[in-house]
Amino acid sequence: MADELEGLELDWLGGSCPVEAEGTYRGRRLHFRARGSSWSLDLTDPASGEVWCHEEEYGAGPFDAGYMPLEDARASIRKAVAMFRDGIEPSVLEPLTTEAWLRDMREQTPEAFAQWLQQWGHSRVPGRDVTYAELAAELPPSPTP
Structure with missing residues (x-):
């Protein structure tokens, strides 16, 4: 599927959790991925x-990025490709710590957090000698509004 940005060709765009795209831009391989709370384009x-x-x-x-509408994905792809074309420095997000991710999920979607902990809480955090449930239990309480 050709795009209005000259040289941008998307071979595939779809999915959810993650939303992904593959294609090319002026001979470079393009990979788009939206999952969790962010998207990236390589x-x-x-x-x-x-x-x-x-x-x-x-x-x-x-989890909003994982359910990004395809029109938003196309707009994000066009935005990043235009930045590359125009020589604009890309931005790279700081990785979210496991504790920050758990805290954000607990505060933003408490029901989904409880379900996730029930299913995955027994799993060990990669590279650490603690389970997700143990780590979540150590988090300070959420501030009250």
């Missing part, structure tokens, strides 16, 4: 392997 030069990557937060909840 443009990879196949000859050198050099990757240009741009990331942005999306939505108000911890």
